[in-house]
Structures are given as C-alpha cells and as structure tokens.
Amino acid sequence: MIGILLTKFRLTARKPWSLIILTVLCIGFAFFMGGGEYTKVPVPVVSTLSKEETGEFLKELNRSDLFMFIETDEGTLRNDIKNGNNEAGLLLHETDFTVIASVKSSDVSLLQRFVVEHYNKRLQKDALLNSLPDEKKESAEMVWEKALTEPLFAVEKASFSSDKARVIDMHLQSLFGFSLFFVIYTVSFSIAAVLEEKRNLIWNRMVVSPVRKWEMYAGNLVYSFLIGYGQIVIIFLTFRYGAGVEFHGGFGRTLIVLIPYVLTIVALCMLLAGLTQSIRQYNAFIPILSVVMAMLGGAYWPIEIVTSDVMIFLSNFSPILYGMEALKGATLYGKSMQQLLEPLSILLLMAVLMMGLGINAMENRKR
Template identity: 30%
Template sequence: MKSILWLSFIKLKRNSAPYLLMIGLTLMFSFVIGLQTQSSTREVAVVGEEHKVQRLIEQLRDQSSFTFYIEKEDEAQAALKKGRIGEYIVVSDDVTIITLSEEAELQALIPVVTNAAYQLKVEQQFNELANDIIGKPLSELEFDQIQLTTTPHNIESNIDFRYQALFGSCLFFIMYTLGYTVKEFLRMKRERIWDRYVFSPLSKSKIYGGFLTFSVIIGLIHIAIVLVVAQTIFGLDFSKTWLAIGITMMLYIIVSVGWLLLLVAFVQTDTQFDLFVSLLSVSMAMLGGAYWPLEIVTSDLLLTISNAVPLTHALESIKAVTMYEQSLEDIVPSLALLTFIGAVIITFGIQFVDKRMK
C-alpha cells in the first residue's frame, strides 16, 4: 500500500494544477457568496401614522439584516405592484405585513416585526395602566435606581452565515478534486496498467486501500488549506471545531469516493466520467443545501429527497458545530449515518470496479 501511495504522490507532483484550481475555486466562490451574504440587507417600507411608524422603526433600529424606512401607503402599494419591493408594513392599531413574497422569504422578517410589535403593545399597556393609576404615562415617570429596558429577540443575530458559504463551496468542489484521483482507474484500465497491479505481489485490498487512502489524504489537504486561508484572511474561527470538521469531512470524502467508483464502473471514457461527475456534484449540491440553506426550502418532496443525499448530513453537521455552537456529541447520529452510507457505497463501488477492470 505504501508503494501505491508513493506513486500517487509522485503523479500529483507532476500534475498538481487541477487540484490547486479546485482549491482556488472553493475560496473564490465562498468569498463571493459569503461577502454577499454578509453585506446584503433588505429594505422594507413602513406606512401609517407618523408617530406610530417612528416608534416601530425605533424598536427595529438594531436589526442589521433589514433597513426600515417611512413611505406613503400609495407609493408603497405602487412599488409592490411593480415588483420593486417584496413587502411593506402597515402600522395602525395593529401591525400588518402586506406581501407578494413566498412564505420562505418572510421567515426572517416575520419574527423581527412580530417581536417589535409585541414590545410596542406591552409598552402601550404599561402606559395605559400607569395613566389610570397615577395619572401619568410610564415614560414620564422618573426612577432613581430602576431602569426598564427591552431587548428584541433576534435568534440569528450572532450567526455567521459565511460558514454556510465556505463549507457549501468546499463540499461542492471537493467532488471534482476527488474525481481527478478516481479517474486514474480509467487510465489504468485503458493503458493496461491495472493488469500489472493484479500480477504484482500486492493484494487487491492493499491496492484499493492505497488509492482510497490517497483520496482521503488529498481531500483533507484540500480542506486544511481552505480552512487555514479562511481563518487567516476571512477571520473565521475553527479552533474549537477542527476535530468535528475533520471527522465529518473524512466520512464525506469516503462516501464521495464510493460514488465516483460506481461511476467508473459504468462509464467508458474520460469525457463520460467528467460529465457524470458534474451532474452528480451539481445535483447533490442543489439538493443538499450547498447553494442555499435548506431552511428556505418549502417543498416537502425536496426536503425528503435531501435526506438521502450525503452532502446534506455532512453540511448540516458542520453547520451545527460552527454556526450553532453544538458539540461533537450532538452530531454523532449524522456521523453514524454517513459512516453507514460510506461503508455500503464503498463496498459496492469496489465490487463493481473490480468486475469492470477484469
């Protein structure tokens, strides 16, 4: 097995450009998507009586994901009909969101506005109660040592969505990186190099073990370079999560190699292999949440299908420990599922490839 590894690294040294390209594309895509996610804010118009609108906007001033501004109702209606805005807020005795957007697009806005409206309602009731009891609104009373403060409940305010962009891009492009290593089986079959391996003193388990170990090492090197650059340049912190990330990525790499071995067993040429690798990686990325969070997907069918995609479990596990600060123990069920999928896929992949190479 050591000889297989040594030979594979010699070939990597001679032709390292494709691997470096995939690493560069991972960083570029994660930077572009992450920067867009970090800097994008939605503008939301607020209409109604001026003093009520001002009070609501004052409650919403700390929401970094949205920019609220005062607008006339007829102009907001016209903008909504023309598609320039997706929704606007009407403030009267109650607070109403007028929208043409899909429900998924409102998931971030609804809790923000609901919480602010609730805070205003509570403040109004306190003022009415204070006025009935002592003849003054609560806001006009002076307290020496008591201070009333309200903190808007914003669950996602401390979540860094750049992790989603980084690892989504990483899981997507690593399939191409592994494709370059697994495609070597096609070349060995075409040039009859595989026959030399078969008649060598090495057992097939050592031959396959050598190539699988090399693929895992290459994949982990890909991840390590991306994480080092992301931590150095983007300022992301992996000091407490590197073990969970490493285990998850190693299992995902094994699963990916299994899928690629199955492709090798059924395609005839390098061109066919490259085509199916692209189809497989793109479809898995779309269904697994690499391009967008699965939280915004409303189709039950797509969510059900995504549970059968290994990328889903890998990405959700990594997001759990990086974005939501969960521990390694919390993602053990997902890791166990990836282990099972990897064992099954690798077993079938090796069997089919072995038949193909004869």
C-alpha cells in the same frame, strides 16, 4: 500500498495545477458569495470625554462582533461620511451621544442600539457611585465589575419558536457549501486515474507483481481521501487565519466531521467509476451528479429556506446535506461530537454501502 501512495503523491507534485485551480476556485466562490468582507464595520469616533474615559469606553465598545470603533477628529469624521468612506460616525458626550450617518440603514440602527446599551450601563454605574459616600465607592465599583463578569444568575433569551429556530450565517454557508462541492471534483479526478490505469492494463501487470489487489485499491482510495481532505483543510485554514472567519469555537470539530464526508465522496466516486463503461462517461456524469447533490443538499443556498416537501425528501439522499448539518452543528449550534453522531453515522453508512458496491462493480465491469 505505501509504494502506490508515494507514487500518487509524486505524480501530483509533478502536475499540481488541477488541484491548485480547484482550491483557488473554491476560495474565490466562498469569499465572494459569502459577502466578500469578513471584517467588522469601521465606525469613526469623536469624543468630548477625557482621554482616560474615552479609552475605557472605546475598549468596551470594541468588544462588539459587528463594529470596530476608531478615534479620530470631527473634521475627518464628517469628510469620511460625506465622501462615502464610512456609513456612520459617533460623537461621544458625557451623558449622551450623537450618530452621524449618510443614510438610514440596518447597520446604523444596530449601531445606535448598541451604543445606547453601553451608555445605559455607564449612567447606571455613575448613579450608583454618586449615591454612596466616598469611602464606599471603591468597594462598590469592585462589586459592580464582579457582577458584570460573574453574575449571580443567568438570563436565557428564547422565543415562542425557539425550538425550531435556525441560524443562518452566509459566510459559513458559502464556505462550507463550496468546500463540500469542489472536493467532489478533486476526489473524482483521483478516482478517474484508476479507470485510466485499468484501461491501459497497468493493473493487469501489477496483479502478477508482489502487490496484492487489496493494496492496489487501498493505496488509490487512501490517496483520494488524503488529497480531498487536505484540500478542505487548507481552505478552512485560509479562511480561519487569513480572512478571520469566526467558526464559533468549533474549528477543531469541523476538521473531525469532515472525515466521514470525504470518505463518502470517495466511495461515491468509486461506485460511479464501477457503473460507468468508460472514462468519458464517468467524466460526463460527475458534473451532473455533483451539481444535483449540491442543489439538493443545501450547498448553494441554506436548506433551512427550502419549503418544498419533495425537495426536502430528495435532499435526504445527498451526502452534502449531512455534511452541512454536521459542520453547522459543530459551529453555529455548538453541538458536541456526541450530538453530531446522527449525520456522521449516516455518512459512514453511505460510505460503507457505496464502497462495497463500487469495488464489486469495478471488479465485474468490462475492461
């Protein structure tokens, strides 16, 4: 088995372009379909506060997940907004602020609400300190800072529909969807090599060698799994550390939940290879099957926005649905591995059933 595995990797190293092209295509689709930009919105800032106060205020503001505040001069700020380089700018004063914007948009409204919240906290703190004698101001400030970092009680926000609320992050939606979609082609190409070897009677010659048949299957299947899993890991690492995509603390869990999905795709390709009568037929079915599964499973668009009962029912037969559920659960919803057992168990069940049927069909297919 090890010899077969090493041979497969050597052949891939000699002709790696199909794998490279698929990986680049996946990265490109995920990047542009997810919005293209994964960086914060830059906001130029002009401050009339002291240098120390400005530094502290900007440090607080830059904790935002959406905006990045950059200090500049007023002339540069107004020119950038006039020329369309920035959507909005911020003028900081002692007790209030001014937002300078070229257009009225949702980002400008979010910026205004975000700064108002910080100004209210700042004014509350100043009002508290000014009401105390000088000898108590230092201790009061320490209590204030501690209350912000270690509150006595937590407030949980909820709505009437909170139990059914779904979070949609188009960056992660595109990344997960296209990664799960393109890996089907990567795995299918590696399984197609098994059909080619059978057609050229290579397996017949190997059967009379010391290599057992289960080792031949295991070597090819392990190679298909590793090449598919490795592709997705490379894509995720590229977006995590190259594009700065936020996985909401679940990056490690995503690498684990990918394992059952890739196993299921390997089993699916093996089943399809056993049911088809030729390589040409196999290559014709793969694009059709992959696109249908992607559409039903929520790879192209969030499954949460689908309202058709028929489409939702059919989606239960797509492995991509459970792969997306597991990936979103590990990131957007912060679920533990125990909470992700349901979609992972379904994927493993699919993998076992399809692998058994696929190998049996491969053994009985016409050569």
